[in-house]
Amino acid sequence: MQFSHGRVVAPRTRVQLPPLPQAEPRTRQRWQSRHRSYDASYDSAPMVRRDGTLAVPAQVLLAAAVLAGLFITGTSDPFSTFFFLSYVLVGGLLATRRPNNLVSWLLIGIAFSFIGTTTRPDLDIARLKTGSASLTDELWVWVGSWSGTATFVLFTALAATFPSGRLPAGRWRRPIVFGLAVGLGVMILSMFASRLNVSGNGANDIFVPNPIGLIPDFAALPQAMIAVFLLVIVAFAVAIASMLARYRGAPETTRLQLRWLIAAISFVLFGVCVGLVLGTLFGDQLDGSVWIVAIIAYPTVPIAVGVAILRYRLYEIDRIVNRALVYGAVTAILAGLFAGVTVLTQRIFVALTGQRSDAGIVLTTLAVATLYAPVRKRVESIVDRYFKYDQRLFGAYREELLRTLEVLAPGRAAQRLAREAIAETRAVGASVVGVDGVVLASAGESRTEASITVPVRAEGAHLAAVLLGPRSDGRPHSAQALAALGEVAGMAAVASAAIPASVHADRATENDHEAETRIPNALA
Secondary structure, rough: OOOOOOOEEEEOOOOOOOOOOOOOOHHHHHHHHHHHHHHHHHHHHHOOOOOOOOOHHHHHHHHHHHHHHHHHHHOOOHHHHHHHHHHHHHHHHHHHHHOOOOHHHHHHHHHHHHHHOOOOOOOOOOHHHHHHOOHHHHHHHHHHHHHHHHHHHHHHHHHHHOOOOOOOOOHHHHHHHHHHHHHHHHHHEEEEEEEEEEEEEOOEEEEOOOOOOOOOOOOOHHHHHHHHHHHHHHHHHHHHHHHHHHHHHHHHHHHHHHHHHHHHHHHHHHHHHHHHHHHHHHHHHHHHHHHHHHHHHOOOHHHHHHHHHHHHOOOOOHHHHHHEEEEEHHHHHHHHHHHHHHHHEEEHHHHHHHHOHHHHHHHHHHHHOOHHHHHHHHHHHHEEEEEEEEOOOOOOHHHHHHHHHHOOOHHOOOOOOOHHHHHHHHOOOOEEEEEOOOEEEEEEOOOOOEEEEEEEOOOOOOOEEEEEEEHHHHHHHOOHHHHHHHHHHHHHHHHOOOOOOHHHHHHOOOHHHHHHHHHHHHHH
């Protein structure tokens, strides 16, 4: 013992710690090679910053491509311009923040594929048939002959990779890869077919010779191209089926993100099928009207992706989207005011003095500048009402934890258990009883006497049993269904009992916004 300033200090002893286990040489080599490749990826990809965002040169190239696409769509129809903008804006925003995610580039690819799916009104069909058309017309028809297939190949890849940007694992991977390979093969066949198809009315196809046609011509070529295009549609349907399979086994947050896109992309498939059927049966009478359903469905896909980003914090860029909406709307409003007031003041000066005046422009600029702050606050309040973002870190993960806590709250867990018991066992009524004998939740017909009591076998749980009424069809409950109900009830009881009681009180007494701030304090 030693004494220091009146305190007893124990002598320092050296403790011999056991040596840390050494990694196997093969494991250490894998770790080193992985980290070397990670660092080298930034050196070999100068278009991506070290923080994972798109570099400025790549952003400039992307903006130039978008402007070129807008210029080209301006020569076709307004629908192509609208489709192009809706997809390229969402895809470009994702690409700037998540360039390594394939979803962003698929959206951009779909946007550019829409350029070739429409026919320019000034195409010289007669000269195309004789092979004497201009290079611009020949190129436009050649691109349009395979752009439709490219669009649905990209839709297939989008359905298969959203939201992670990777193909699904398991049994769905091979069918999707096969479908994508078939789609690419159909694209190549369309590029080098002996005849190119061009539609003058949106329904009936006109075939013109292909200047670079390498595949020999035969009489059944149009029917063969339709058949292989249907294979691409089938691959598209398989990708949507894989989304449904992933939706069933995904976490709650991922399911909310997938739900909107599944609905939108299924709507696209439905619209295309309707257009193909109506075009085959009534193409001469309806012309381009057969694609009305598809035209309505196409913009729903970027809208669904936008909802997943803004409402369910997909890719954690909801703040950027929120600010883009605010400042984009403010800029448009102030620019419109500036243009309108400038024209009005110049007309007033011309009427009074007979000539234009720069003073009107200066006064208009000052007036619009003073409106910036109130307009921005007003637009922010409107945007935040519908597209509010979370300024705190770990937004998506935190939201998932909050939803989990809501599901595991005793009252909600008991209510959900009663509803699921009725749905799975076909009982006319069900009640969940606590350990104190009080009924915590009921579903179905409340006056029905219980015919079966399923005990909850869980240590320390607050649920005691599930009371089931008779089946609606009069048949007895199966032993398999009762055993599964007991297992699920035990899991729900254990899971809800693991959450502190203070958290349950917070979720039961506070609204959603207040509870979001109180749950972490209760857990602490």
